[in-house]
Amino acid sequence: MTKYVGQSVKRKEDYRLVTGTGQFVGDIRAANMVEAVFVRSTHAHAAIKGIDISEAQALEGVHAILTGMDIDGIIKPLVQFESHCALPANLEEAINPTIHYCYEDVLAKNKVMYVGQPIAVVVAENRYVAEDAADLIKVEYMTFPVVVDPFKSMEKGAPLIQEHLQNNVQADFHVTTGNAGQALKDADHILKARIQTPRVSSNPLETRGVVSIHENRTDQLHVYSSTQLPFEIRTYIARSLDLAEQQIRVTAPDVGGGFGPKGGVHPEEILVPYLSKLLKRPVKWIEDRLEHLTSARHSRDQIHDVEVAYNLDGTILGIKDHFIIDSGAVNYFGLTCAYNSAYHLRGAYKIPNYDVTCQIVLTNKTPNVPFRGAGRPEVVFVMDRIIDMIARKLKKDPVDVMRKNMIQAEDMPYDQGILVKDGAKLIYDSGDYPAALEQGLKMVDYEGFRERQNELKKQGS
Amino acid sequence: MDGVKINLKVNGQDISREVDARLLLSDFIRENLLLTGTHIGCEHGVCGACTIHVNGDPVRSCLMLAVQADGCEVKTVESLIQENGDLNHLQQAFSDNHALQCGFCTPGFLMTVSSFLEENSNPCEAEIRKCISGNLCRCTGYSNIIKAVKQAAQTVSN
Numbered sequence: 001m002t003k004y005v006g007q008s009v010k011r012k013e014d015y016r017l018v019t020g021t022g023q024f025v026g027d028i029r030a031a032n033m034v035e036a037v038f039v040r041s042t043h044a045h046a047a048i049k050g051i052d053i054s055e056a057q058a059l060e061g062v063h064a065i066l067t068g069m070d071i072d073g074i075i076k077p078l079v080q081f082e083s084h085c086a087l088p089a090n091l092e093e094a095i096n097p098t099i100h101y102c103y104e105d106v107l108a109k110n111k112v113m114y115v116g117q118p119i120a121v122v123v124a125e126n127r128y129v130a131e132d133a134a135d136l137i138k139v140e141y142m143t144f145p146v147v148v149d150p151f152k153s154m155e156k157g158a159p160l161i162q163e164h165l166q167n168n169v170q171a172d173f174h175v176t177t178g179n180a181g182q183a184l185k186d187a188d189h190i191l192k193a194r195i196q197t198p199r200v201s202s203n204p205l206e207t208r209g210v211v212s213i214h215e216n217r218t219d220q221l222h223v224y225s226s227t228q229l230p231f232e233i234r235t236y237i238a239r240s241l242d243l244a245e246q247q248i249r250v251t252a253p254d255v256g257g258g259f260g261p262k263g264g265v266h267p268e269e270i271l272v273p274y275l276s277k278l279l280k281r282p283v284k285w286i287e288d289r290l291e292h293l294t295s296a297r298h299s300r301d302q303i304h305d306v307e308v309a310y311n312l313d314g315t316i317l318g319i320k321d322h323f324i325i326d327s328g329a330v331n332y333f334g335l336t337c338a339y340n341s342a343y344h345l346r347g348a349y350k351i352p353n354y355d356v357t358c359q360i361v362l363t364n365k366t367p368n369v370p371f372r373g374a375g376r377p378e379v380v381f382v383m384d385r386i387i388d389m390i391a392r393k394l395k396k397d398p399v400d401v402m403r404k405n406m407i408q409a410e411d412m413p414y415d416q417g418i419l420v421k422d423g424a425k426l427i428y429d430s431g432d433y434p435a436a437l438e439q440g441l442k443m444v445d446y447e448g449f450r451e452r453q454n455e456l457k458k459q460g461s
Numbered sequence: 462m463d464g465v466k467i468n469l470k471v472n473g474q475d476i477s478r479e480v481d482a483r484l485l486l487s488d489f490i491r492e493n494l495l496l497t498g499t500h501i502g503c504e505h506g507v508c509g510a511c512t513i514h515v516n517g518d519p520v521r522s523c524l525m526l527a528v529q530a531d532g533c534e535v536k537t538v539e540s541l542i543q544e545n546g547d548l549n550h551l552q553q554a555f556s557d558n559h560a561l562q563c564g565f566c567t568p569g570f571l572m573t574v575s576s577f578l579e580e581n582s583n584p585c586e587a588e589i590r591k592c593i594s595g596n597l598c599r600c601t602g603y604s605n606i607i608k609a610v611k612q613a614a615q616t617v618s619n
Contacts, residue, residue, distance in 0.1 A: 020498015
């Protein structure tokens with residue numbers, strides 16, 4: 001063990017990465033390879049009235065142009081990722097969830113739901129020609145009212161994002177322990193606040209990209225994708241193209257950063273393999289930065305309305321939270337972020353009365369997927385804001401409010417009274433959070449900081 | 462589209478090719494010369510991943526056309542390695558200091574920094590920070606890159 005534990009171990013990938021000999025998806029070449037470029041929606045919500053590809057088709061060097069109607073009935077739409085959406089029976093019983101199925105055509109057929117949604121794909125000799133052709137494709141839209149505010153999206157009569165649903169609330173659940181209602185009645189004070197985390201786009205330095213090579217002799221697809229989820233991609237190529245998983249090999253080569261958006265399955269990861277089979281030629285597609293900003297999946301975008309019951313000494317008796325996740329046009333990941341948020345909110349604090357309702361709402365934005373922390377950073381922020389706001393109200397140091405409410409070492413194992421997403425009880429097995437806090441405060445010289453702050457305040461600067 | 466004949470030197474080798482006038486230098490290097498160490502992150506001169514040397518100066522190859530490099534001397538990340546296959550002092554310093562994680566931005570940083578160190582053998586931290594301010598890294602953070610640049614500068618001065 002001493003060979004590794006406590007030792008600085010050299011990374012095996014460094015040599016190739018510092019010498020420029022790594023192999024990222026854009027570096028992969030194959031004989032006869034052609035390049036794909038996507039035509040994307042310039043509207044957030046619109047009907048597609050017509051697509052004129054005639055001029056583009058006439059351009060020299062163009063091999064294929066596909067629109068949604070060309071693949072209707074051939075490529076199945078992308079649907080929610082079952083392995084991430086399945087809930088154990090005891091959790092279902094405890095939180096009474098509703099999850100409506102939602103989906104996305106890999107090329108929009110009748111209407112577009114967000115800016116950047118793929119509408120057509122052009123394959124040409126190289127990317128320059130493919131982009132020339134893409135520019136010549138004329139899409140005729142009839143615009144619909146755009147819904148970008150999740151509260152407006154929930155209003156009766158709001159335009160439907162997914163037309164097969166009754167309304168735009170795609171999922172909801174309720175998790176509770178103790179009696180938050182009673183705590184709100186008993187407390188000295190009640191804090192009411194709206195705490196939001198913004199929508200973010202992740203932007204790894206390497207954009208997404210797919211190369212697919214179809215071997216005719218064995219009817220095998222070898223797909224390279226700059227992805228965090230190669231097996232998920234294999235599953236969804238198989239489902240969408242009616243293939244067996246054994247016919248597909250997905251390789252994630254050197255990946256130039258992921259951070260979440262490369263953790264979903266995107267339409268391009270289905271279409272590029274299909275094209276390589278159709279054209280009997282290797283096909284490459286490399287996303288550009290603009291495409292990444294609009295079409296690669298986003299994350300976060302939570303709005304929490306909290307009511308916090310607390311006493312004059314800073315003790316938090318209970319939290320009631322109703323939160324909304326604006327998931328954009330599609331939610332592929334069920335309650336992944338939502339329930340992670342719900343069961344992590346209280347973090348290191350002992351708050352026995354806790355009641356959370358969540359609604360996942362669809363809007364005309366890029367679909368959300370989990371980014372780093374998958375719902376947890378959002379609620380760490382919510383809880384920190386709660387601590388700060390209580391401290392401000394009581395004119396106390398936030399650290400004192402933290403100390404007052406922390407789970408103590410002697411409380412371990414500590415049962416939070418609710419379930420984890422896999423159905424197990426949320427029991428913290430060990431830990432000395434107060435000691436960790438004190439250590440952290442010492443490391444940053446918190447007391448010294450407060451003293452200097454007071455000095456400067458006195459000086460009025 | 463009519464081709465334009467260009468002659469240039471890339472990593473010490475004379476190159477003569479006919480290219481489309483609109484071909485980006487970054488695409489020429491990657492697609493025509495197959496030097497895929499030069500990475501493309503944004504294609505509008507923001508991220509610095511495609512940085513190469515043109516006549517000794519660090520430039521963003523996505524903001525230059527291949528035809529503009531006619532008559533120039535170009536160096537890419539592939540030129541840094543020593544003849545015996547060992548890493549050069551800067552590459553070694555990046556590896557020693559964990560100055561890279563995914564490695565996608567790394568070639569750009571190496572080219573920016575190697576040109577900088579040629580003119581500043583003993584840079585202070587502020588100068589290093591300024592030097593790398595045009596290159597984006599998303600994984601590792603910049604602290605270890607700064608450490609690596611300091612180590613490389615010291616190796617040279619020793």
